[in-house]
Amino acid sequence: MRLIARWLDLRERIDVLLEGLPASMEGAERGRCQHLVYGVVRHYSRIGAVLDTLVAHPPRFVTRAVLYVAAFELIESAGEEADTGLVAKIVHHAVERTKELASPAEARLVNAVVRKMAAILPVQKAPGPVAPAEALANYFSHPEWLVRRWLADFGAAPTRKLLEWNQAPAPLYARWRDPAHPAPEWLQPSEWGGFYSVSSGHWAEVGPLLRAGSLYLQDPATRLSVGLLAPLAGETVLDLCAAPGGKSLLIVDALGSGRIVAMDLPTARIDRLTENLSRTAGVGAALVQADLLENGAKMLKEHGLPAEYSAILIDVPCSNTGVMRHRVDVKWRLQEADFAKHARQQGALLAAASRLLAPGGRLVYSTCSIDTVENEAVVKAFLDRHRGFTLKQSAVAVPWVDRHDGAAAFLLTRD
Numbered sequence: 001m002r003l004i005a006r007w008l009d010l011r012e013r014i015d016v017l018l019e020g021l022p023a024s025m026e027g028a029e030r031g032r033c034q035h036l037v038y039g040v041v042r043h044y045s046r047i048g049a050v051l052d053t054l055v056a057h058p059p060r061f062v063t064r065a066v067l068y069v070a071a072f073e074l075i076e077s078a079g080e081e082a083d084t085g086l087v088a089k090i091v092h093h094a095v096e097r098t099k100e101l102a103s104p105a106e107a108r109l110v111n112a113v114v115r116k117m118a119a120i121l122p123v124q125k126a127p128g129p130v131a132p133a134e135a136l137a138n139y140f141s142h143p144e145w146l147v148r149r150w151l152a153d154f155g156a157a158p159t160r161k162l163l164e165w166n167q168a169p170a171p172l173y174a175r176w177r178d179p180a181h182p183a184p185e186w187l188q189p190s191e192w193g194g195f196y197s198v199s200s201g202h203w204a205e206v207g208p209l210l211r212a213g214s215l216y217l218q219d220p221a222t223r224l225s226v227g228l229l230a231p232l233a234g235e236t237v238l239d240l241c242a243a244p245g246g247k248s249l250l251i252v253d254a255l256g257s258g259r260i261v262a263m264d265l266p267t268a269r270i271d272r273l274t275e276n277l278s279r280t281a282g283v284g285a286a287l288v289q290a291d292l293l294e295n296g297a298k299m300l301k302e303h304g305l306p307a308e309y310s311a312i313l314i315d316v317p318c319s320n321t322g323v324m325r326h327r328v329d330v331k332w333r334l335q336e337a338d339f340a341k342h343a344r345q346q347g348a349l350l351a352a353a354s355r356l357l358a359p360g361g362r363l364v365y366s367t368c369s370i371d372t373v374e375n376e377a378v379v380k381a382f383l384d385r386h387r388g389f390t391l392k393q394s395a396v397a398v399p400w401v402d403r404h405d406g407a408a409a410f411l412l413t414r415d
Helices: 002-010 014-019 027-042 044-054 061-077 086-101 104-118 133-140 144-154 156-167 203-212 220-229 246-255 270-277 292-302 338-354 376-385
Strands: 173-176 187-189 195-198 215-217 236-240 258-264 283-289 309-315 357-367 389-397 407-414
Touching: 002 014, 002 027, 002 061, 014 027, 027 044, 027 061, 027 203, 044 061, 044 104, 044 133, 061 086, 061 104, 086 104, 133 144, 133 156, 144 156, 203 215, 220 246, 220 309, 220 357, 220 389, 220 407, 236 246, 246 258, 246 270, 246 283, 246 309, 258 270, 258 292, 270 283, 283 292, 292 338, 309 338, 338 357, 338 376, 357 376, 376 389, 376 407
Parallel strands: 236 258, 236 309, 258 283, 309 357
Antiparallel strands: 173 195, 173 215, 187 195, 357 407, 389 407
8 A cells, every 4th residue: 555655646667666565575465465556556547537436635645545455456356256245354454554554534534435436346347349449448447548549550359358458467477497407396388488387376486496597587478589589509699778688588598608798778777687697607698888879889899899790689668568467557657659759769779789780690679569650660661771681570479369468579681
């Protein structure tokens, strides 16, 4: 509830908020806290619309946070087996937390409002198959402009499946990175080679394996770009926009031997990239903190690194429309004008990366977006301006078809 109050007030990124959880909170307790935070943010506008009809004047953030958490628990209760005492438990918990976090007067307000929400939220029905954008946006808690965009791009049925996908809790996938030992039995092999489903209730075992570098939490969508790049044993690969380093490790594990040069801006995510690059046994690793558009080539030279590479991956900043199931707050930060803004930056980054590619080399442009403006359109515009490059292959994944995060990757070669 304190985290939700902070998000309502400051709109901090959810991943940053959750990093502030105490280290002593582990296992089921930590998982439940994250589940509640994600649930509130996923259903934020649906809950808010109901609260607006029940509360004349918005209470302070901490009290509002209690109401949002209770509302999400009520939404969850709609899928539970009949439990006549469940609503009473939700009301009681909300009231007690309000007494602790706010005041007795606010606890009385919470008691009345949660009881009224209990008669509304669990019985709300999903819109029909031909529902308009407004109805879909209200029920599935997405910005209406974004729903309209998806309806125009994908059609009614795929958009409905995407909205349902984004609103469901995300399964946890991981890669086993220790070839000397078999993966633990609680890691269930997935349909995507090398990726495992992490069963619930094993966080106590997951933590030490993550710290040791034997396990890396990663969605199967990440395999698309590295698969197209197809790193060759012994070669040097340049990974641009590399932080936090998940794809860097995937490249390293594909190489087996050779070297990876990872470049990104000196931001807060560099610490994660540095940590990941420390787990590249058998493969050399170099980190370059630079702005590719401003001084990338210069910084490579200053680090004594090659000026050209036979294999380059550039995973550009994007709208994140393919990963909204995981990054639940993206939809509330994204603006309609962002797509064109991203596309301009993406085009500039791709052009800068192309200047570092050796003749005959391979360059993969990738995003975690499902929007053609950031994918096919950027690549087409690049090829129209750079005649010495050829699009050899592409791979685009959409959640409602591929059953994992959305992503796109395009393999370009230089003549």
